Amino acid sequence: MxxxxxxxxxxxxxxxxxxxxxxxxxxxxxxxxxxxxxxxxxxxxxxxxxxxxxxxxxxxxxxxxxxxxxxxxxxxxxxxxxxxxxxxxxxECPSPCENLVEFIRRHGGSVDEETTRQIMWQAAHASHMCCLRRVFHRDVKLENLLINRETSEVKLIDFGCGDILGSSPFKSYHGTAAYSPPEYYSRGEYCGWPATVWSLGIVMFTLLCGHFPSDYDLYLLQYKQWSKPGCQKNAVTSSGFSSM
Structure with a gap:
């Protein structure tokens, strides 16, 4: 036990x-x-x-x-x-592997919806288990997700920006700015679980589109109006990590 x-x-x-x-x-x-x-x-x-x-x-x-x-x-x-x-x-050293930045570059700048779904299920599971074990990774991003080029297995790495996950909100942010939750800038504080989901969403959007979401992309996503040719209408909003 x-x-x-x-x-x-x-x-x-x-x-x-x-x-x-x-x-x-x-x-x-x-x-x-x-x-x-x-x-x-x-x-x-x-x-x-x-x-x-x-x-x-x-x-x-x-x-x-x-x-x-x-x-x-x-x-x-x-x-x-x-x-x-x-x-x-x-x-441990999974081999042969690369981070998701290299993976996207090798696939022409973005990946298809099914590949994104497979990657995100694993990334979400890893992040979910971190939170359940009271570890706030705080830097879930493309560079910190390794993928095995032969098996497509994904591993979350680098807890250098992390912290113990408690019930109190965090007042400072030590991860990568492009993945930081919007409430940190609007309220000056944020909680670990929602911030983790936000960073996973940024990862997923970047896998599908090959770039970070713009303010206009985020506006369209908020009202479920975002779309991309070749993707299902709910490809980004139905992330596969709703349990978090």
Whole structure:
């Protein structure tokens, strides 16, 4: 049985990870312009894990999102080590693969509706599992989705902009501006689940059209008036990730 929960200790966020062999907590030690550092401890005996140094946030999130049953659409962390001024992550390497920017370019600038549907189902599933495991990726984009050129399997990578997903809205945005949710600019805050769905929508539109949606595209989409020759009328609005 596996269980995850989070709580606050003063100004420190504690994320607990429970499974049948180990119970871990990650406590935020501090953050700077390039990341946040967490310290991990075993809850059973209050000892730190074998690695002597605190966990960088990207590593902590990658470990947390892979707890539980394996999700093939999420990249796995195999090992890691740190150095005085950087850390090294050893990740699984799907081969042969490319990111979706390269994939679109190789297919002439955009892809057909059926291919887009297959890619988006996997991207949405990966993002959905991240949110269920309380990991907010915050940078779901073409560059962070790898696709196997032979099997068309998709993997979500790079949790460097991520955070723990809680009930409170976020006040700052650390992902890629082109994928940022509109409510961040209109209200100065946003929530993780809707922001994830928005970024998936940008990915899907770009796969189909070969460019980011313009303000006019977004206006037409809002009123379900957008269309593209060769696509079903609801190709963009029926995304396949309504469960999110």
């Amino acid at each position: 596996r269980e995850r929960r989070g709580r606050w200790h003063g100004q420190e966020e504690v994320v607990m990870v429970h499974d049948t062999t180990m119970r871990m907590s990650f406590v935020q030690l501090g953050k700077g312009g390039f990341g946040v550092v967490y310290e991990g401890r075993r809850l059973d005996d209050d000892l730190k894990p074998d690695h002597p140094n605190p966990l960088p946030k990207e590593i902590a999130l990658t470990i947390l999102v892979n707890k539980g049953h394996r999700v093939p659409e999420i990249i796995r962390l195999l090992d890691w080590t740190d150095h005085p001024d950087h850390f090294v992550m050893v990740l």
